[in-house]
Amino acid sequence: xxxxxxxxxxxxxGLIDEVLRQLTSGKEATVYVVRCGDAVRxxxxxxxxxxxSFRQSSAYQEGRKVKNSREARARGKGTSYGRKMQEEAWQNxxxxxxxxxxxxxxxxxxxxxxxxxxxxxxxxTDVDGEAAPRLNDxxxxxxxxxxxxxxxxxxxxxxxxxxxxxxxxxEYNILVGSDGPVIIDLPQAVDAAxxxxxxxLIERDVGNLAAYFGRFAPQLLGSEYGKEIWALFQAGALVxxxxxxxxxxxxxxxxxxxxxxxxxxxxxxxxxxxxxxxRLEGS
Numbered sequence: 001x002x003x004x005x006x007x008x009x010x011x012x013x014g015l016i017d018e019v020l021r022q023l024t025s026g027k028e029a030t031v032y033v034v035r036c037g038d039a040v041r042x043x044x045x046x047x048x049x050x051x052x053s054f055r056q057s058s059a060y061q062e063g064r065k066v067k068n069s070r071e072a073r074a075r076g077k078g079t080s081y082g083r084k085m086q087e088e089a090w091q092n093x094x095x096x097x098x099x100x101x102x103x104x105x106x107x108x109x110x111x112x113x114x115x116x117x118x119x120x121x122x123x124x125t126d127v128d129g130e131a132a133p134r135l136n137d138x139x140x141x142x143x144x145x146x147x148x149x150x151x152x153x154x155x156x157x158x159x160x161x162x163x164x165x166x167x168x169x170x171e172y173n174i175l176v177g178s179d180g181p182v183i184i185d186l187p188q189a190v191d192a193a194x195x196x197x198x199x200x201l202i203e204r205d206v207g208n209l210a211a212y213f214g215r216f217a218p219q220l221l222g223s224e225y226g227k228e229i230w231a232l233f234q235a236g237a238l239v240x241x242x243x244x245x246x247x248x249x250x251x252x253x254x255x256x257x258x259x260x261x262x263x264x265x266x267x268x269x270x271x272x273x274x275x276x277x278x279r280l281e282g283s
Contacts, residue, residue, distance in 0.1 A: 006045045007032065009116045016043065016120070023131055026172075028187060033123060033131060041112065042131075044119040046091050046187075090187050091117060097164055097189040104162035105240075106155055107182045124177045124184070135181060135212070136171040145216035148181050152209055153225055155183060156202070158240055160233050165190045165198055169205035171212040192233070196262055199230050224248050 003011055003019050010016040018035040023042060025031075032043045091114060098111040098121070110122040124132040140148070152174070159166065166173075166189055173185035192198045206226030214221035223246035231248055232238040 004030075004032065004045065006116070006118060007034070007043060010043065010118055010120065013115070015113065015115065019043075026185075028185070034120075036120070040123055042109075042121060042123045044121065046087075046117050046119070048087075087117075091119065093189060094185075094187040095119060097186040100162055101159055101164060101183075101186075104158055106158045106162065107177075107180070108186070109182065109184060124175045124182045126176065127178045132175040132177045132182065134172060135174040135176055138176050140213075140216045142217045145213045146220075148176075149209060149213040149217070149220060152181055152183075153206070153229070153244055154241065155181070156206060156209075157229060157238060157242060157244075159183075160192055160202065160229065160238060161240065163192050165192050165195070165201050166205050167201050170208040197266065202226055202230050202233075220246075 001019055001021060007016060007019055011019075016034045016036055020033040020035060020040070023031040023033050029047055030045045032045065034041055034043045095111050095114045098108050101108045102110055109124055112120045112122070114120070126132045135148075156166075156169075164186075166183065166186060168185065168188050169183070173183065175182045175184055190198060190201060192202075195201070203226035206229060210220045210223050210225065225244055225246045227248045228244055228246065229238065232242060
């Protein structure tokens, strides 16, 4: 096929020898199957911020480090330099998370290099050696659904043990490889220790898994694995292979008003940022 413009620099640098086909086009990127020497890999081409439907809200940005004070000021003011730095940070977050999670034994694609806004990485394949399908495209029976759900919960545990929360986990960013589910799409990954919304994000990720697999195994509906995992994490008792029940003891303690106020402030901040972006895009 014709070489996409964004992949041309990688071809010129000898990182890609041939673009075989487009694999997917999603809310944040377009993915191509490419040949690199004798290996077949995938190239994830990130879309510009104005083209993405997934916004870089402060809920995901909180806790991420910046290189220096100049970058922090520029990103805060929304200058062209600041937006460029924010784009690079958004892309590098996925690369950093993939390396971090792969080292922790999490089933994610092996990253190779991020160059000119393109992430070159392992192509996850199915039992026939073809590009692995997304979970939502696979028919499941009850036993397989329960097996995949239990396995993915342990992947979430490993991720949290590495200090990472996916932040957007669902059946649409899980591939079914030859050895089972593989987690993908991590540019919005957050630091569990540095993000005040971490508990809500882990509960949403795990809740999404229960809702999907609950279509095939209704006994998963109403489970509380997210709360259980977070409680174990906070107690320092979250370890690989931990036995999960999906139940947590009722908490009769009164709510913390400071937590509520912090969540309200975060919501207002996100609304202001969205309004500012809309004005910038319309100007």
